[in-house]
Amino acid sequence: MATKLPTREENFSERYNQLAEILAEHSAVRGCMVIKPYGYAIWERMQQVLDAMFKATGHSNAYFPLFIPKSFFSKEAKHVEWFATEAAVVTHYRLKRDEKTNEIVVDPEAKLEEELIVRPTSETIIRNTYRDWIKSYRDLPLLINQWANVVRREMRTRLFLRTAEFLWQEGHTAHASAEEANEEARRMHDVYNDFFINICAMAGVMGEKSESERFAGAEHTYTIEAMMQDGKALQSCTSHDLGQNFGKAFDVQFTNKNNELETAYATSRWCTTRTVWWVIMSHSDDKWLVLPPTIAPLHVVIVPFFKTEEELAVITEYIDEFVREMKTLKLFFTTETLWDRQVPLVVKIDTDETKSPGWKFNEYELQWVPVRLTIGKKEMEQWLVEISRRDTGEKQLIEKWSVVEQVQRTLYTIQKDLLIKNKQFHEDNTVFVETYDEFKKALDAGKFVMAHRDGTAETEAKIKAECQCVTRCIPFSSPEEKWVCVYSWKPSMKRVLFARAY
C-alpha cells in the first residue's frame, strides 16, 4: 500500500476505501469482491463467536439451496417488490461451442422451464421447506441458522459495505404464538447487542425501525444503529418479527394444543460481512486499522533486532520460554450469552532478515496487531523486553519474567478501552434538539439527532426530502414524553433517532 493514505480529517471516505483494500479487493466480476486472507480471518473470528452464541440459545445450523424458483419469490407481495429489481436470474443450464464461430455460447436449447433466482435472502425457500417439517406444536419452536452467500445487484459497489455478493448468517425460526415469535426476535436482537458491545467493543443505539423502514414482510424490525467516525449511521445486525406473513404465503400450519390448525409465526435475522467494515470504520485511527483483540487474527508480534544469525539465535533463546508459554494460552472473554469464551493467543515472531525493523513496525501497525514486543541487545543486557500497545502507541520496558502476564493484561485493557472510547464518542456526538433549525444544523454537523416527530409517513417523507435523512430507529431507551414534532408541531410521544446513513 502507498503512503498517500489521507488522514481522517482530510478525506474520511477515501481513507476507508483504501483501508478496506488490505482486507478485500474488487474482482473481475462486476459488483463482487474478493475477500483477502486478512479480511477473511477477521470474518472467521466473528463467525466463530456468533455461531457459539446462537448455539448457546438453542439454534442448529442447516443449509438450504442457493437458488429460489421465481414463483416462490412472488408469494409474499412486499418481499417480491423489495427484491425484484436486484435479482440475479439463472435462465439456462448449459454452454456449448458455436459451430460457426467456435466460441463458447449459451445453448439456447438449454432453457430452464422456470427461472431461478440466486438467493438475495432465504425466507421463501426456507418457509417452503418448513411446511413439511412443522405439523404439530410439538415441532415448535424450530430454531435454525444458516451461514451462506447471498446476491443482490448493486449499482455503486464499495468493498464490504455494498457488494453484489456478500456472506452472512441468516436465522429463521418458527413459533406457536405471536408473543413467542416477538420474544425470539427481541432475544436475538439482545444477542447481537451482546456481540456488538463485548466482542466488537462498540456502542450502538438499539431500537425498532419505523414502519416505512421495516424489512419487506416484517411486522417489527429491530436494529442496532452504529455511529461511524464521520457521524453517519450504519445499520448493523437486524432481527425481524415476521408474524404470520410468510407462514400464510407458504401454508406453514400446525396443530395447536387445542387441536386446531393454526398458521406458524416466524422470525428472521442476519449479520453480514459488512460487520467487518463497521468495526474498522468505528475504531481505526490515523495509523490505519484498529481491531478489538477478540477478533484480531494476530495478537502479539515479536520483532527481534539482529544483524547476524548468531545474534538472532541469542534472541531466540532469550524469548523461548515466554513464547512457548504464550502459545499455550487462551484469551478469555465474557459476554451475556457466552460466559466463558476462549480464543487461542496467536503469536508471531518475525525473523525475516530481508526487512528492517522499521518496515515491520509499519506493517504490523497497518494490520493492527494489538501488542508488539521488541528485543535487542540493549534489552537483553538488562533482562527486559519492550512492549508496545497499538491503540495508544504507548511503549514500556518490562522485566522479562513478567512478559506473559503483561501481554494478557494489555490485551484485556485494549479491549476495554476501545469500548469506553467508542461509548464516549457516541455520547459526545448525540444531540437532543427541539426545533427544526437545530435539527438541520446538528445533522449537517454529522451528529446523531434525537428529535420528536409526529410519526406520520407524510412528515417522514418531507424530512427525508429536505434533509436527506430518515428515522434510523425508535430507541428502546427513549422515554415516553408528551411533546411536539420538530417539523409539524403536531403532538409526539417519543424522541426518535435521525441521522444521515451509509
Next chain:
Amino acid sequence: MATKLPTREENFSERYNQLAEILAEHSAVRGCMVIKPYGYAIWERMQQVLDAMFKATGHSNAYFPLFIPKSFFSKEAKHVEWFATEAAVVTHYRLKRDEKTNEIVVDPEAKLEEELIVRPTSETIIRNTYRDWIKSYRDLPLLINQWANVVRREMRTRLFLRTAEFLWQEGHTAHASAEEANEEARRMHDVYNDFFINICAMAGVMGEKSESERFAGAEHTYTIEAMMQDGKALQSCTSHDLGQNFGKAFDVQFTNKNNELETAYATSRWCTTRTVWWVIMSHSDDKWLVLPPTIAPLHVVIVPFFKTEEELAVITEYIDEFVREMKTLKLFFTTETLWDRQVPLVVKIDTDETKSPGWKFNEYELQWVPVRLTIGKKEMEQWLVEISRRDTGEKQLIEKWSVVEQVQRTLYTIQKDLLIKNKQFHEDNTVFVETYDEFKKALDAGKFVMAHRDGTAETEAKIKAECQCVTRCIPFSSPEEKWVCVYSWKPSMKRVLFARAY
C-alpha cells in the same frame, strides 16, 4: 422415519437413500438438497478438523466470487469442455411485474452484457486474481483455501452423492517450480489420507489417476478410492498438480531468482459434502447410521428410567457429578497433521416424559450416538450405571465412580475398532487377478480388482465398454513387476485398481 428400512442384504442402495433422509432431503429446486441440522452438524465437524489441518500446513482461507464470466471459462480448453454441459448461467439481473398479466417476469431489458456462470469450481476466477498477487518468487508459495458452494447440473440426483449444488473446500496454491507444485499436491493428498484414516476411520487406496480419468487441466490427479459396503468404489478427496496450464491461460507470471519472467505452477484440491455420505456408506450397519466419535455431533446420551418427577429428581442428583465432569472434557485425537486435536465431549440427558425409553433407544441408535448410559432404580440401588456401545450393541453394568473413565475409553475404542473393521473389510474384498475371466468374475462379485493393464487408452476404453468399469487409480503401493495386461496380453509394469464405482 418408517420402519420399512430394508437391510443391507435386501437392498443396499435403497437402504442408504432412506438413511440419507435423516441427514438431508430433496428441495423444491430441482437437483438441490436441503442439508438438515443433523447432517450439517456432521459436515461442521469435518470442516473444523480439515480447516485446522490445512492451517497447520500453512494455508489461509479467503473468499472469491460465486460468479465466473463466461470468457474466463473458455480460457483453459479442457476445463471448458468438461464443465460446459453442466453450467448454471445467469443472463439477467432484474425481475419486473408484467403490466398485462400482473405476473412477475424476467425483465428483458436487464440482460447482462456478458453471461455469468455459477462456479462449478474456481480455478479460473482464482488464477485470474492471482495474476495481480504474484509478481516475484518472494510472493510464492501462495497457499489459499476457500469454503464455498458450487453448482454443476446433475440429471440423476442422489442426496449427498450427486446434487447440483454442494458444499466443499477448494485449495488453490501457486509455486515457483514444477517440483514444488507436485510436492504440494502430494502433501495435501497425504493430509486427506490422514483425515480419511484418523478422523473418518476409513481405509482407502491412495494413488494416481490414469490420464483419461484426470481432472480437466491437471497434469497429475491424486485420489483416494474408498470401498463402499457393496464393493463399489467412491472417489473421495482429490489433489491436482496443474503444472503451468492455468498459469499460462491466465498469464500468472513471476520474476524468478535469476530475474527472468516465468509462469507460475499451480495445484488445486477439494473435499465435498459427499464425504458425509461415504462415511455413512462405509460404517453403517443394519441398525442404521454409524459414525466415528470424532465426527459424531453427539457422543453420549443418558436415558433415565422414571415415572414421576420425584423419581427423575433422584436420578438427576445421582448422575449430577459425572455429568458435570463429562461436560468439561475433551475428546483427544491425534493425526499426522495435528498432533493434539480436541473436540468437546457432547452429552445429552433425555428427560422427555412423553417418550418411552424404548422409543429413545431406537431414536439414538438411528442417530448413532456412540455411547448410551441408562439409569433406573435397580442401577441406583447398587451404585451402578448401564453403559451401551452403539457399534457392537454390547451392554455392561459399571460402577458409578468409573463412568467418566469408561465413557472416554469406550469412545476411543469405538474409533479404533471402526478403523480396524474397515481395513479388514477392504482387505477381504480386494483380489489380485491374472486373467480376464477372473477379472470379470471378481468385478461381478463386487470386489476391488488389482490387475495388470497395458496402459493404452484403447484397452481402457474396451474394458470400460465390456465391464462398465474404469481404472480407479494406479496405487502408490503397487510395486513394479514385469507382467502382461489381463486384456491385451501386452507388456505391463504395474497392477492398477479396477472397480465399479458410484
